[in-house]
Amino acid sequence: MVTTHTCENGLRIVSEHIPHFRSVAVGVFVKAGSRDETPEENGITHFIEHMLFKGTETRTAKQIAREFDRIGGDINAYTSKEYTCYYAKVLDHHAEHAVRVIADMFFNSVMDPAEIDKERQVVLEEISMTEDMADDDVHEQLWRVMYPRHSIGAPILGTAETLPRFTKEKITEFMDRFYTPENTVVSIAGNITPHVIKVVEELFGSFRKKETPKIHLLPDFSSGxxxxxxxxxxxxxxxxxxxxxxxxxxxxxxxxxxxxxxxxxxxxxxxxxxxxxxxxxxxxxxxxxxxxxxxxxxxxxxxxxxxxxxxxxxxxxxxxxxxxxxxxxxxxxxxxxxxxxxxxxxxxxxxxxxxxxxxxxxxxxxxxxxxxxxxxxxxxxxxxxxxxxxxxxxxxxxxxxxxxxxx
Structure with a gap:
Protein backbone atom coordinates (compact mmCIF):
# COMPACT_ATOMS: atom_id res chain seq x y z
CA MET A 1 0.00 0.00 0.00
CA VAL A 2 1.28 3.45 -0.95
CA THR A 3 1.24 6.01 1.87
CA THR A 4 1.79 9.76 1.49
CA HIS A 5 2.81 12.04 4.34
CA THR A 6 3.15 15.80 3.97
CA CYS A 7 5.69 17.37 6.30
CA GLU A 8 5.17 20.73 8.00
CA ASN A 9 7.34 22.44 5.40
CA GLY A 10 5.25 21.05 2.51
CA LEU A 11 7.62 18.29 1.39
CA ARG A 12 5.91 14.98 0.63
CA ILE A 13 7.15 11.53 1.65
CA VAL A 14 5.74 8.60 -0.33
CA SER A 15 6.38 5.14 1.05
CA GLU A 16 5.47 1.60 0.07
CA HIS A 17 6.27 -1.16 2.54
CA ILE A 18 7.07 -4.46 0.82
CA PRO A 19 8.13 -6.83 3.62
CA HIS A 20 9.02 -9.82 1.41
CA PHE A 21 11.77 -7.83 -0.37
CA ARG A 22 15.28 -7.49 1.06
CA SER A 23 16.10 -4.23 -0.71
CA VAL A 24 15.09 -0.60 -0.29
CA ALA A 25 15.03 2.01 -3.04
CA VAL A 26 14.90 5.70 -2.18
CA GLY A 27 14.58 8.63 -4.56
CA VAL A 28 14.43 12.40 -4.17
CA PHE A 29 12.32 13.92 -6.95
CA VAL A 30 12.54 17.65 -7.67
CA LYS A 31 10.09 19.30 -10.03
CA ALA A 32 12.79 21.03 -12.02
CA GLY A 33 13.67 19.99 -15.56
CA SER A 34 15.04 21.44 -18.75
CA ARG A 35 11.68 23.02 -19.64
CA ASP A 36 12.07 25.28 -16.58
CA GLU A 37 15.24 26.85 -17.96
CA THR A 38 15.64 30.11 -19.84
CA PRO A 39 17.61 29.91 -23.10
CA GLU A 40 20.66 31.21 -21.23
CA GLU A 41 20.23 28.51 -18.56
CA ASN A 42 19.77 25.59 -20.94
CA GLY A 43 21.45 22.57 -19.37
CA ILE A 44 21.78 23.95 -15.83
CA THR A 45 19.30 21.46 -14.34
CA HIS A 46 21.38 18.56 -15.63
CA PHE A 47 24.59 20.31 -14.54
CA ILE A 48 23.26 20.63 -10.98
CA GLU A 49 22.50 16.90 -11.03
CA HIS A 50 26.19 16.29 -11.74
CA MET A 51 27.41 18.75 -9.11
CA LEU A 52 25.51 17.12 -6.24
CA PHE A 53 27.89 14.16 -6.63
CA LYS A 54 31.03 16.32 -6.46
CA GLY A 55 31.36 16.54 -2.69
CA THR A 56 29.72 17.94 0.42
CA GLU A 57 31.02 19.70 3.52
CA THR A 58 31.89 16.31 5.07
CA ARG A 59 32.27 13.94 2.10
CA THR A 60 34.39 14.08 -1.04
CA ALA A 61 33.06 12.78 -4.35
CA LYS A 62 35.22 9.68 -3.90
CA GLN A 63 33.87 9.07 -0.40
CA ILE A 64 30.26 9.26 -1.67
CA ALA A 65 31.03 6.61 -4.28
CA ARG A 66 32.98 4.40 -1.85
CA GLU A 67 30.24 4.47 0.80
CA PHE A 68 27.81 2.85 -1.61
CA ASP A 69 30.36 0.46 -3.08
CA ARG A 70 31.23 -0.77 0.42
CA ILE A 71 27.61 -1.72 1.16
CA GLY A 72 26.91 -3.23 -2.26
CA GLY A 73 24.50 -0.46 -3.18
CA ASP A 74 23.96 1.80 -6.16
CA ILE A 75 23.48 5.56 -6.30
CA ASN A 76 22.71 7.59 -9.40
CA ALA A 77 20.59 10.40 -10.80
CA TYR A 78 18.93 11.58 -13.98
CA THR A 79 17.38 14.72 -15.38
CA SER A 80 14.26 14.83 -17.53
CA LYS A 81 12.38 17.64 -19.20
CA GLU A 82 10.14 18.15 -16.15
CA TYR A 83 11.95 16.81 -13.10
CA THR A 84 15.25 15.62 -11.61
CA CYS A 85 15.70 12.45 -9.56
CA TYR A 86 18.49 11.38 -7.19
CA TYR A 87 18.12 7.74 -6.20
CA ALA A 88 19.79 4.80 -4.49
CA LYS A 89 19.12 1.11 -3.97
CA VAL A 90 20.59 -0.82 -1.05
CA LEU A 91 19.95 -3.82 1.17
CA ASP A 92 17.22 -3.07 3.70
CA HIS A 93 19.59 -2.80 6.70
CA HIS A 94 21.54 -0.04 4.89
CA ALA A 95 18.46 2.08 4.12
CA GLU A 96 19.08 4.70 6.79
CA HIS A 97 22.65 5.19 5.63
CA ALA A 98 21.51 5.68 2.02
CA VAL A 99 18.96 8.29 3.12
CA ARG A 100 21.58 10.19 5.14
CA VAL A 101 24.09 10.29 2.27
CA ILE A 102 21.50 11.51 -0.24
CA ALA A 103 20.32 14.15 2.22
CA ASP A 104 23.92 15.29 2.70
CA MET A 105 24.32 15.65 -1.07
CA PHE A 106 20.98 17.45 -1.39
CA PHE A 107 21.61 20.01 1.34
CA ASN A 108 25.37 20.31 1.78
CA SER A 109 26.99 20.12 -1.66
CA VAL A 110 29.79 22.68 -1.69
CA MET A 111 29.70 23.59 -5.40
CA ASP A 112 33.45 24.18 -5.44
CA PRO A 113 34.29 26.51 -8.38
CA ALA A 114 37.24 24.28 -9.28
CA GLU A 115 34.94 21.26 -9.48
CA ILE A 116 32.45 23.28 -11.52
CA ASP A 117 35.19 24.02 -14.06
CA LYS A 118 36.13 20.33 -14.26
CA GLU A 119 32.53 19.20 -14.57
CA ARG A 120 31.93 21.55 -17.49
CA GLN A 121 34.44 19.49 -19.45
CA VAL A 122 32.76 16.23 -18.34
CA VAL A 123 29.35 17.43 -19.54
CA LEU A 124 30.89 18.75 -22.75
CA GLU A 125 32.18 15.22 -23.40
CA GLU A 126 28.70 13.87 -22.65
CA ILE A 127 27.23 16.26 -25.22
CA SER A 128 29.85 15.20 -27.77
CA MET A 129 29.12 11.54 -27.08
CA THR A 130 25.40 12.08 -27.73
CA GLU A 131 26.16 13.94 -30.95
CA ASP A 132 28.47 11.11 -32.05
CA MET A 133 25.67 8.57 -31.58
CA ALA A 134 23.41 9.30 -34.52
CA ASP A 135 20.57 7.14 -33.19
CA ASP A 136 20.46 9.41 -30.11
CA ASP A 137 21.14 12.66 -31.92
CA VAL A 138 18.25 12.16 -34.34
CA HIS A 139 15.83 12.26 -31.38
CA GLU A 140 17.41 15.47 -30.08
CA GLN A 141 17.00 17.02 -33.50
CA LEU A 142 13.36 15.92 -33.60
CA TRP A 143 12.59 17.76 -30.36
CA ARG A 144 14.20 20.91 -31.72
CA VAL A 145 11.93 20.64 -34.77
CA MET A 146 8.75 19.91 -32.81
CA TYR A 147 9.21 22.76 -30.32
CA PRO A 148 11.52 25.35 -31.86
CA ARG A 149 10.19 28.21 -29.70
CA HIS A 150 9.80 26.37 -26.40
CA SER A 151 12.30 25.22 -23.78
CA ILE A 152 10.93 21.68 -23.87
CA GLY A 153 12.50 21.32 -27.32
CA ALA A 154 15.95 22.28 -26.05
CA PRO A 155 18.49 19.56 -25.17
CA ILE A 156 18.53 18.42 -21.55
CA LEU A 157 22.34 18.40 -21.56
CA GLY A 158 22.59 22.01 -22.70
CA THR A 159 25.11 23.18 -25.28
CA ALA A 160 28.75 24.14 -25.51
CA GLU A 161 27.59 27.77 -25.59
CA THR A 162 25.58 27.64 -22.35
CA LEU A 163 27.95 25.56 -20.20
CA PRO A 164 30.45 28.40 -19.52
CA ARG A 165 27.65 30.45 -17.94
CA PHE A 166 27.11 28.03 -15.05
CA THR A 167 28.83 29.61 -12.06
CA LYS A 168 28.31 28.82 -8.38
CA GLU A 169 26.11 31.91 -8.10
CA LYS A 170 23.94 30.87 -11.07
CA ILE A 171 23.59 27.35 -9.71
CA THR A 172 22.64 28.58 -6.24
CA GLU A 173 20.10 31.02 -7.67
CA PHE A 174 18.45 28.26 -9.76
CA MET A 175 18.33 25.86 -6.82
CA ASP A 176 16.79 28.53 -4.61
CA ARG A 177 14.01 28.85 -7.18
CA PHE A 178 13.26 25.17 -7.64
CA TYR A 179 14.79 23.05 -4.86
CA THR A 180 12.02 23.96 -2.42
CA PRO A 181 9.97 21.74 -0.06
CA GLU A 182 6.73 22.10 -2.03
CA ASN A 183 8.62 21.15 -5.18
CA THR A 184 10.20 18.00 -3.71
CA VAL A 185 9.01 14.44 -3.12
CA VAL A 186 10.98 11.71 -1.31
CA SER A 187 9.87 8.26 -2.42
CA ILE A 188 10.96 5.09 -0.64
CA ALA A 189 9.92 1.50 -1.32
CA GLY A 190 10.90 -1.94 -0.09
CA ASN A 191 11.41 -3.54 3.30
CA ILE A 192 11.33 -0.22 5.14
CA THR A 193 10.84 0.41 8.85
CA PRO A 194 9.06 3.25 10.67
CA HIS A 195 12.48 4.38 11.89
CA VAL A 196 13.71 4.96 8.32
CA ILE A 197 10.61 7.04 7.53
CA LYS A 198 11.26 9.05 10.68
CA VAL A 199 14.85 9.69 9.54
CA VAL A 200 13.57 10.90 6.16
CA GLU A 201 11.22 13.33 7.89
CA GLU A 202 13.94 14.56 10.26
CA LEU A 203 16.34 15.25 7.39
CA PHE A 204 13.95 16.60 4.75
CA GLY A 205 10.96 17.86 6.73
CA SER A 206 12.46 20.97 8.24
CA PHE A 207 14.32 22.84 5.49
CA ARG A 208 12.59 25.95 4.24
CA LYS A 209 12.86 27.93 1.05
CA LYS A 210 10.34 30.35 -0.33
CA GLU A 211 8.34 28.81 -3.18
CA THR A 212 8.62 30.89 -6.36
CA PRO A 213 5.57 30.90 -8.67
CA LYS A 214 6.32 29.02 -11.87
CA ILE A 215 4.51 29.62 -15.13
CA HIS A 216 4.57 26.89 -17.76
CA LEU A 217 3.68 28.05 -21.25
CA LEU A 218 1.94 25.40 -23.32
CA PRO A 219 4.30 23.98 -25.96
CA ASP A 220 3.25 24.73 -29.53
CA PHE A 221 3.87 21.69 -31.76
CA SER A 222 5.53 22.40 -35.11
CA SER A 223 5.62 20.05 -38.12
CA GLY A 224 9.02 21.17 -39.36
Whole structure:
Protein backbone atom coordinates (compact mmCIF):
# COMPACT_ATOMS: atom_id res chain seq x y z
CA MET A 1 0.00 0.00 0.00
CA VAL A 2 1.28 3.45 -0.95
CA THR A 3 1.24 6.01 1.87
CA THR A 4 1.79 9.76 1.49
CA HIS A 5 2.81 12.04 4.34
CA THR A 6 3.15 15.80 3.97
CA CYS A 7 5.69 17.37 6.30
CA GLU A 8 5.17 20.73 8.00
CA ASN A 9 7.34 22.44 5.40
CA GLY A 10 5.25 21.05 2.51
CA LEU A 11 7.62 18.29 1.39
CA ARG A 12 5.91 14.98 0.63
CA ILE A 13 7.15 11.53 1.65
CA VAL A 14 5.74 8.60 -0.33
CA SER A 15 6.38 5.14 1.05
CA GLU A 16 5.47 1.60 0.07
CA HIS A 17 6.27 -1.16 2.54
CA ILE A 18 7.07 -4.46 0.82
CA PRO A 19 8.13 -6.83 3.62
CA HIS A 20 9.02 -9.82 1.41
CA PHE A 21 11.77 -7.83 -0.37
CA ARG A 22 15.28 -7.49 1.06
CA SER A 23 16.10 -4.23 -0.71
CA VAL A 24 15.09 -0.60 -0.29
CA ALA A 25 15.03 2.01 -3.04
CA VAL A 26 14.90 5.70 -2.18
CA GLY A 27 14.58 8.63 -4.56
CA VAL A 28 14.43 12.40 -4.17
CA PHE A 29 12.32 13.92 -6.95
CA VAL A 30 12.54 17.65 -7.67
CA LYS A 31 10.09 19.30 -10.03
CA ALA A 32 12.79 21.03 -12.02
CA GLY A 33 13.67 19.99 -15.56
CA SER A 34 15.04 21.44 -18.75
CA ARG A 35 11.68 23.02 -19.64
CA ASP A 36 12.07 25.28 -16.58
CA GLU A 37 15.24 26.85 -17.96
CA THR A 38 15.64 30.11 -19.84
CA PRO A 39 17.61 29.91 -23.10
CA GLU A 40 20.66 31.21 -21.23
CA GLU A 41 20.23 28.51 -18.56
CA ASN A 42 19.77 25.59 -20.94
CA GLY A 43 21.45 22.57 -19.37
CA ILE A 44 21.78 23.95 -15.83
CA THR A 45 19.30 21.46 -14.34
CA HIS A 46 21.38 18.56 -15.63
CA PHE A 47 24.59 20.31 -14.54
CA ILE A 48 23.26 20.63 -10.98
CA GLU A 49 22.50 16.90 -11.03
CA HIS A 50 26.19 16.29 -11.74
CA MET A 51 27.41 18.75 -9.11
CA LEU A 52 25.51 17.12 -6.24
CA PHE A 53 27.89 14.16 -6.63
CA LYS A 54 31.03 16.32 -6.46
CA GLY A 55 31.36 16.54 -2.69
CA THR A 56 29.72 17.94 0.42
CA GLU A 57 31.02 19.70 3.52
CA THR A 58 31.89 16.31 5.07
CA ARG A 59 32.27 13.94 2.10
CA THR A 60 34.39 14.08 -1.04
CA ALA A 61 33.06 12.78 -4.35
CA LYS A 62 35.22 9.68 -3.90
CA GLN A 63 33.87 9.07 -0.40
CA ILE A 64 30.26 9.26 -1.67
CA ALA A 65 31.03 6.61 -4.28
CA ARG A 66 32.98 4.40 -1.85
CA GLU A 67 30.24 4.47 0.80
CA PHE A 68 27.81 2.85 -1.61
CA ASP A 69 30.36 0.46 -3.08
CA ARG A 70 31.23 -0.77 0.42
CA ILE A 71 27.61 -1.72 1.16
CA GLY A 72 26.91 -3.23 -2.26
CA GLY A 73 24.50 -0.46 -3.18
CA ASP A 74 23.96 1.80 -6.16
CA ILE A 75 23.48 5.56 -6.30
CA ASN A 76 22.71 7.59 -9.40
CA ALA A 77 20.59 10.40 -10.80
CA TYR A 78 18.93 11.58 -13.98
CA THR A 79 17.38 14.72 -15.38
CA SER A 80 14.26 14.83 -17.53
CA LYS A 81 12.38 17.64 -19.20
CA GLU A 82 10.14 18.15 -16.15
CA TYR A 83 11.95 16.81 -13.10
CA THR A 84 15.25 15.62 -11.61
CA CYS A 85 15.70 12.45 -9.56
CA TYR A 86 18.49 11.38 -7.19
CA TYR A 87 18.12 7.74 -6.20
CA ALA A 88 19.79 4.80 -4.49
CA LYS A 89 19.12 1.11 -3.97
CA VAL A 90 20.59 -0.82 -1.05
CA LEU A 91 19.95 -3.82 1.17
CA ASP A 92 17.22 -3.07 3.70
CA HIS A 93 19.59 -2.80 6.70
CA HIS A 94 21.54 -0.04 4.89
CA ALA A 95 18.46 2.08 4.12
CA GLU A 96 19.08 4.70 6.79
CA HIS A 97 22.65 5.19 5.63
CA ALA A 98 21.51 5.68 2.02
CA VAL A 99 18.96 8.29 3.12
CA ARG A 100 21.58 10.19 5.14
CA VAL A 101 24.09 10.29 2.27
CA ILE A 102 21.50 11.51 -0.24
CA ALA A 103 20.32 14.15 2.22
CA ASP A 104 23.92 15.29 2.70
CA MET A 105 24.32 15.65 -1.07
CA PHE A 106 20.98 17.45 -1.39
CA PHE A 107 21.61 20.01 1.34
CA ASN A 108 25.37 20.31 1.78
CA SER A 109 26.99 20.12 -1.66
CA VAL A 110 29.79 22.68 -1.69
CA MET A 111 29.70 23.59 -5.40
CA ASP A 112 33.45 24.18 -5.44
CA PRO A 113 34.29 26.51 -8.38
CA ALA A 114 37.24 24.28 -9.28
CA GLU A 115 34.94 21.26 -9.48
CA ILE A 116 32.45 23.28 -11.52
CA ASP A 117 35.19 24.02 -14.06
CA LYS A 118 36.13 20.33 -14.26
CA GLU A 119 32.53 19.20 -14.57
CA ARG A 120 31.93 21.55 -17.49
CA GLN A 121 34.44 19.49 -19.45
CA VAL A 122 32.76 16.23 -18.34
CA VAL A 123 29.35 17.43 -19.54
CA LEU A 124 30.89 18.75 -22.75
CA GLU A 125 32.18 15.22 -23.40
CA GLU A 126 28.70 13.87 -22.65
CA ILE A 127 27.23 16.26 -25.22
CA SER A 128 29.85 15.20 -27.77
CA MET A 129 29.12 11.54 -27.08
CA THR A 130 25.40 12.08 -27.73
CA GLU A 131 26.16 13.94 -30.95
CA ASP A 132 28.47 11.11 -32.05
CA MET A 133 25.67 8.57 -31.58
CA ALA A 134 23.41 9.30 -34.52
CA ASP A 135 20.57 7.14 -33.19
CA ASP A 136 20.46 9.41 -30.11
CA ASP A 137 21.14 12.66 -31.92
CA VAL A 138 18.25 12.16 -34.34
CA HIS A 139 15.83 12.26 -31.38
CA GLU A 140 17.41 15.47 -30.08
CA GLN A 141 17.00 17.02 -33.50
CA LEU A 142 13.36 15.92 -33.60
CA TRP A 143 12.59 17.76 -30.36
CA ARG A 144 14.20 20.91 -31.72
CA VAL A 145 11.93 20.64 -34.77
CA MET A 146 8.75 19.91 -32.81
CA TYR A 147 9.21 22.76 -30.32
CA PRO A 148 11.52 25.35 -31.86
CA ARG A 149 10.19 28.21 -29.70
CA HIS A 150 9.80 26.37 -26.40
CA SER A 151 12.30 25.22 -23.78
CA ILE A 152 10.93 21.68 -23.87
CA GLY A 153 12.50 21.32 -27.32
CA ALA A 154 15.95 22.28 -26.05
CA PRO A 155 18.49 19.56 -25.17
CA ILE A 156 18.53 18.42 -21.55
CA LEU A 157 22.34 18.40 -21.56
CA GLY A 158 22.59 22.01 -22.70
CA THR A 159 25.11 23.18 -25.28
CA ALA A 160 28.75 24.14 -25.51
CA GLU A 161 27.59 27.77 -25.59
CA THR A 162 25.58 27.64 -22.35
CA LEU A 163 27.95 25.56 -20.20
CA PRO A 164 30.45 28.40 -19.52
CA ARG A 165 27.65 30.45 -17.94
CA PHE A 166 27.11 28.03 -15.05
CA THR A 167 28.83 29.61 -12.06
CA LYS A 168 28.31 28.82 -8.38
CA GLU A 169 26.11 31.91 -8.10
CA LYS A 170 23.94 30.87 -11.07
CA ILE A 171 23.59 27.35 -9.71
CA THR A 172 22.64 28.58 -6.24
CA GLU A 173 20.10 31.02 -7.67
CA PHE A 174 18.45 28.26 -9.76
CA MET A 175 18.33 25.86 -6.82
CA ASP A 176 16.79 28.53 -4.61
CA ARG A 177 14.01 28.85 -7.18
CA PHE A 178 13.26 25.17 -7.64
CA TYR A 179 14.79 23.05 -4.86
CA THR A 180 12.02 23.96 -2.42
CA PRO A 181 9.97 21.74 -0.06
CA GLU A 182 6.73 22.10 -2.03
CA ASN A 183 8.62 21.15 -5.18
CA THR A 184 10.20 18.00 -3.71
CA VAL A 185 9.01 14.44 -3.12
CA VAL A 186 10.98 11.71 -1.31
CA SER A 187 9.87 8.26 -2.42
CA ILE A 188 10.96 5.09 -0.64
CA ALA A 189 9.92 1.50 -1.32
CA GLY A 190 10.90 -1.94 -0.09
CA ASN A 191 11.41 -3.54 3.30
CA ILE A 192 11.33 -0.22 5.14
CA THR A 193 10.84 0.41 8.85
CA PRO A 194 9.06 3.25 10.67
CA HIS A 195 12.48 4.38 11.89
CA VAL A 196 13.71 4.96 8.32
CA ILE A 197 10.61 7.04 7.53
CA LYS A 198 11.26 9.05 10.68
CA VAL A 199 14.85 9.69 9.54
CA VAL A 200 13.57 10.90 6.16
CA GLU A 201 11.22 13.33 7.89
CA GLU A 202 13.94 14.56 10.26
CA LEU A 203 16.34 15.25 7.39
CA PHE A 204 13.95 16.60 4.75
CA GLY A 205 10.96 17.86 6.73
CA SER A 206 12.46 20.97 8.24
CA PHE A 207 14.32 22.84 5.49
CA ARG A 208 12.59 25.95 4.24
CA LYS A 209 12.86 27.93 1.05
CA LYS A 210 10.34 30.35 -0.33
CA GLU A 211 8.34 28.81 -3.18
CA THR A 212 8.62 30.89 -6.36
CA PRO A 213 5.57 30.90 -8.67
CA LYS A 214 6.32 29.02 -11.87
CA ILE A 215 4.51 29.62 -15.13
CA HIS A 216 4.57 26.89 -17.76
CA LEU A 217 3.68 28.05 -21.25
CA LEU A 218 1.94 25.40 -23.32
CA PRO A 219 4.30 23.98 -25.96
CA ASP A 220 3.25 24.73 -29.53
CA PHE A 221 3.87 21.69 -31.76
CA SER A 222 5.53 22.40 -35.11
CA SER A 223 5.62 20.05 -38.12
CA GLY A 224 9.02 21.17 -39.36
CA UNK A 225 11.95 19.34 -40.93
CA UNK A 226 15.58 18.78 -39.92
CA UNK A 227 18.29 17.26 -42.08
CA UNK A 228 21.76 16.67 -40.70
CA UNK A 229 24.82 15.17 -42.37
CA UNK A 230 27.11 13.03 -40.27
CA UNK A 231 29.95 10.59 -40.89
CA UNK A 232 27.82 7.48 -40.47
CA UNK A 233 27.17 4.26 -42.36
CA UNK A 234 23.51 4.03 -41.38
CA UNK A 235 20.76 6.57 -41.87
CA UNK A 236 18.37 7.53 -39.08
CA UNK A 237 14.80 8.81 -39.28
CA UNK A 238 12.37 10.18 -36.69
CA UNK A 239 8.77 11.27 -37.18
CA UNK A 240 6.90 13.17 -34.48
CA UNK A 241 3.18 13.81 -33.89
CA UNK A 242 1.24 15.50 -31.07
CA UNK A 243 0.28 13.14 -28.25
CA UNK A 244 -1.61 13.36 -24.94
CA UNK A 245 -0.73 14.72 -21.51
CA UNK A 246 -0.30 12.66 -18.34
CA UNK A 247 -3.72 13.76 -17.11
CA UNK A 248 -5.61 12.99 -20.29
CA UNK A 249 -8.36 10.40 -19.69
CA UNK A 250 -7.45 8.70 -22.98
CA UNK A 251 -3.81 8.12 -22.02
CA UNK A 252 -4.27 4.33 -21.72
CA UNK A 253 -6.05 4.20 -25.07
CA UNK A 254 -3.05 5.91 -26.64
CA UNK A 255 -0.71 3.45 -24.93
CA UNK A 256 -2.70 0.63 -26.57
CA UNK A 257 -2.42 2.36 -29.94
CA UNK A 258 1.32 2.88 -29.53
CA UNK A 259 1.81 -0.84 -28.85
CA UNK A 260 -0.06 -1.69 -32.02
CA UNK A 261 1.83 0.90 -34.04
CA UNK A 262 5.42 0.21 -33.04
CA UNK A 263 5.70 -0.57 -29.34
CA UNK A 264 6.35 -4.29 -29.57
CA UNK A 265 7.74 -7.05 -31.80
CA UNK A 266 4.24 -7.88 -33.04
CA UNK A 267 3.49 -4.24 -33.89
CA UNK A 268 2.49 -3.08 -37.36
CA UNK A 269 5.73 -1.24 -38.07
CA UNK A 270 8.03 -3.98 -36.76
CA UNK A 271 6.27 -6.70 -38.74
CA UNK A 272 5.98 -4.68 -41.96
CA UNK A 273 9.39 -3.02 -42.01
CA UNK A 274 11.68 -5.58 -40.38
CA UNK A 275 10.00 -8.95 -40.72
CA UNK A 276 8.28 -8.57 -44.12
CA UNK A 277 10.63 -6.23 -45.98
CA UNK A 278 13.92 -6.57 -44.10
CA UNK A 279 14.20 -2.81 -44.49
CA UNK A 280 15.52 -1.98 -41.01
CA UNK A 281 16.95 -3.71 -37.96
CA UNK A 282 15.55 -1.16 -35.50
CA UNK A 283 12.11 0.39 -35.87
CA UNK A 284 9.77 1.39 -33.04
CA UNK A 285 7.38 4.02 -31.72
CA UNK A 286 6.99 5.57 -28.28
CA UNK A 287 4.78 8.08 -26.50
CA UNK A 288 6.24 10.72 -24.16
CA UNK A 289 3.62 12.19 -21.81
CA UNK A 290 4.17 15.39 -19.84
CA UNK A 291 2.09 17.52 -17.49
CA UNK A 292 0.39 19.53 -20.24
CA UNK A 293 1.10 17.79 -23.55
CA UNK A 294 2.58 14.69 -25.14
CA UNK A 295 4.44 13.48 -28.20
CA UNK A 296 4.11 10.31 -30.28
CA UNK A 297 7.35 9.51 -32.10
CA UNK A 298 8.50 6.87 -34.59
CA UNK A 299 12.13 5.89 -35.16
CA UNK A 300 13.79 3.78 -37.82
CA UNK A 301 17.42 3.13 -38.73
CA UNK A 302 18.49 1.59 -42.02
CA UNK A 303 21.11 1.69 -44.76
CA UNK A 304 21.70 5.30 -45.69
CA UNK A 305 20.37 5.00 -49.22
CA UNK A 306 17.14 3.38 -47.96
CA UNK A 307 16.01 6.27 -45.75
CA UNK A 308 13.57 7.67 -48.38
CA UNK A 309 12.00 4.23 -48.81
CA UNK A 310 11.79 3.75 -45.03
CA UNK A 311 9.99 7.05 -44.59
CA UNK A 312 7.58 6.21 -47.40
CA UNK A 313 6.76 2.78 -45.95
CA UNK A 314 6.13 4.25 -42.48
CA UNK A 315 3.79 6.89 -43.87
CA UNK A 316 2.00 4.26 -45.96
CA UNK A 317 1.55 2.08 -42.87
CA UNK A 318 0.04 4.99 -40.96
CA UNK A 319 -2.30 5.73 -43.86
CA UNK A 320 -3.40 2.08 -43.96
CA UNK A 321 -4.17 2.16 -40.23
CA UNK A 322 -6.24 5.32 -40.62
CA UNK A 323 -8.22 3.98 -43.59
CA UNK A 324 -8.73 0.36 -42.57
CA UNK A 325 -8.85 0.77 -38.80
CA UNK A 326 -7.68 -1.80 -36.28
CA UNK A 327 -8.47 -5.41 -35.51
CA UNK A 328 -10.21 -6.48 -32.33
CA UNK A 329 -7.57 -9.14 -31.65
CA UNK A 330 -4.60 -6.76 -31.85
CA UNK A 331 -6.36 -4.32 -29.51
CA UNK A 332 -6.95 -7.12 -27.00
CA UNK A 333 -3.34 -8.33 -27.34
CA UNK A 334 -2.03 -4.79 -26.79
CA UNK A 335 -4.11 -4.39 -23.63
CA UNK A 336 -2.75 -7.65 -22.24
CA UNK A 337 0.77 -6.53 -23.01
CA UNK A 338 0.23 -3.29 -21.10
CA UNK A 339 -1.11 -5.17 -18.10
CA UNK A 340 1.79 -7.60 -18.21
CA UNK A 341 4.36 -4.81 -18.31
CA UNK A 342 2.65 -3.09 -15.39
CA UNK A 343 2.55 -6.18 -13.19
CA UNK A 344 6.11 -7.28 -14.03
CA UNK A 345 7.28 -3.86 -12.88
CA UNK A 346 5.96 -4.65 -9.40
CA UNK A 347 8.84 -7.09 -8.90
CA UNK A 348 11.40 -4.29 -8.50
CA UNK A 349 11.69 -1.90 -5.55
CA UNK A 350 13.34 0.61 -7.89
CA UNK A 351 10.42 0.63 -10.31
CA UNK A 352 7.90 0.98 -7.47
CA UNK A 353 9.85 3.82 -5.89
CA UNK A 354 10.15 5.57 -9.24
CA UNK A 355 6.50 5.12 -10.15
CA UNK A 356 5.28 6.36 -6.77
CA UNK A 357 7.59 9.35 -6.78
CA UNK A 358 6.65 10.45 -10.30
CA UNK A 359 2.93 10.03 -9.66
CA UNK A 360 3.07 12.13 -6.50
CA UNK A 361 5.25 14.80 -8.10
CA UNK A 362 3.47 15.10 -11.45
CA UNK A 363 -0.09 14.04 -10.64
CA UNK A 364 -0.46 14.53 -6.91
CA UNK A 365 -2.33 11.23 -6.63
CA UNK A 366 -1.85 7.48 -6.74
CA UNK A 367 -3.81 4.85 -8.58
CA UNK A 368 -4.11 1.36 -7.15
CA UNK A 369 -2.90 -1.36 -9.50
CA UNK A 370 -6.36 -2.92 -9.75
CA UNK A 371 -7.74 0.48 -10.77
CA UNK A 372 -5.17 0.79 -13.55
CA UNK A 373 -5.91 -2.73 -14.77
CA UNK A 374 -9.61 -1.83 -14.89
CA UNK A 375 -8.87 1.32 -16.88
CA UNK A 376 -6.85 -0.69 -19.39
CA UNK A 377 -9.61 -3.32 -19.64
CA UNK A 378 -12.11 -0.50 -20.29
CA UNK A 379 -10.22 0.72 -23.37
CA UNK A 380 -12.43 0.16 -26.42
CA UNK A 381 -11.44 -0.40 -30.03
CA UNK A 382 -13.58 2.62 -31.00
CA UNK A 383 -11.65 4.89 -28.63
CA UNK A 384 -8.28 3.61 -29.85
CA UNK A 385 -9.33 4.11 -33.47
CA UNK A 386 -10.47 7.66 -32.71
CA UNK A 387 -6.90 8.46 -31.64
CA UNK A 388 -5.65 7.65 -35.14
CA UNK A 389 -6.47 11.30 -35.82
CA UNK A 390 -3.28 12.16 -33.91
CA UNK A 391 -1.19 10.67 -36.72
CA UNK A 392 -3.24 12.17 -39.55
CA UNK A 393 -1.52 15.53 -39.78
CA UNK A 394 1.86 16.59 -41.10
CA UNK A 395 4.60 15.14 -38.89
CA UNK A 396 7.78 16.74 -37.63
CA UNK A 397 10.69 15.00 -39.37
CA UNK A 398 14.32 14.57 -38.36
CA UNK A 399 16.83 12.79 -40.59
CA UNK A 400 20.52 12.06 -40.18
CA UNK A 401 22.39 10.69 -43.19
CA UNK A 402 25.96 10.35 -44.36
CA UNK A 403 27.88 13.35 -45.61
CA UNK A 404 27.52 12.09 -49.18
CA UNK A 405 23.72 11.94 -49.05
CA UNK A 406 21.37 14.68 -50.25
CA UNK A 407 18.22 15.79 -48.45
Missing amino acids: FSFKKKDTEQGHLCLGYPGLSLNDPDIYSLSVLNNILGGSMSSRLFQEIREERGLAYSVYSYHSAYSDHGTLAIYGGTADEQIPELQEVILQSLETMRKQGLGQEEVLDSKEQLKGNLMLGLESTSSRMSRNGKQELMLGRHQEYDEILSLIDAVSMEKVESLLSLISGQPAVSIIRSKEASS
